Amino acid sequence: MLEDVYKTIEKSSEETLFKEKGSKFFGYAFPVLSEEDVKEHLEDLKKKHHSARHFCYAYQLGIEKIRFRANDDGEPNNSAGLPIYGQIQSFEVTNILIVSVRYFGGTKLGVGGLISAYKTSAQITLEAADILEKTINIYYKLTFEYDMMNAVQRIIKEKNIEITNQKLEMNCEYTISIRKKESESIYTIFDNLYKVDIKMLA
Known part of the structure; x- marks a missing residue:
């Protein structure tokens, strides 16, 4: 059978907040169709959270030809962007950008703690988003x-x-x-x- 449906969001999600040992992770989901869209949302978030340390994100574009990127933004390698991207895959959504903005709370979480925190932040953000099924x-x-x-x-x-x-x-x-x-x-x-x-x- 020809797979001709895909999942995406049409509007930005509500802001979510996940706390871990004093660190705060603000989560956002945006509908995006290009790298340009991704850049604009990141710039807006940087204005909004000008004192935050890390803007970690992952996005996926395309329906049949997929392009994606995961960015740790200064966190240890693969501790932020990939766990976020893992949730995009797990929810099977595309044309989406998930950003987790971290305010450091003074206690280091370690790589394992970071992976878990970014994964959870992305998960609750996707749960809060309005995911729709569309046909190709x-x-x-x-x-x-x-x-x-x-x-x-x-x-x-x-x-x-x-x-x-x-x-x-x-x-x-x-x-x-x-x-x-x-x-x-x-x-x-x-x-x-x-x-x-x-x-x-x-």
Whole structure:
């Protein structure tokens, strides 16, 4: 079966707080679609928590081609970013940034303690986030003459297809969105329709 659903968040989560031996870990989850988005959220958090020591984070971008990064921001190697990323994997979410902002409380936690604290901070942040399941969709452009409008509309209604854009000028242009697993069969239907041109959009 074609896997055509993924999990993500559409809005930032509420701030969470985890305390361990005097250290405070403020957790945040943000929806992101690019490295640029990641940078902006980190800059905002640095303004908000200007006296915090560490801004440790992990993000994952993409649905079928995954890009990710984990950053320890001055904590011992692999003691912060990777435990946070582990939670992103565990919750199976993508297009997400998780940041844990640490205020040092005077007592060292040791590497094991840090791994556990950052993991917990990320976990409660993801539990507080509104995680949604979305379908992976393929977009097609249909081009046809007005005399084909009824035939095209009938298929769209029958198959419950979403039109995301339409231009009705000299001829008709529809952009349609199809769930990935149904995309081939829908393509074939339109492709076999006389005088209807269908193209996949990148």
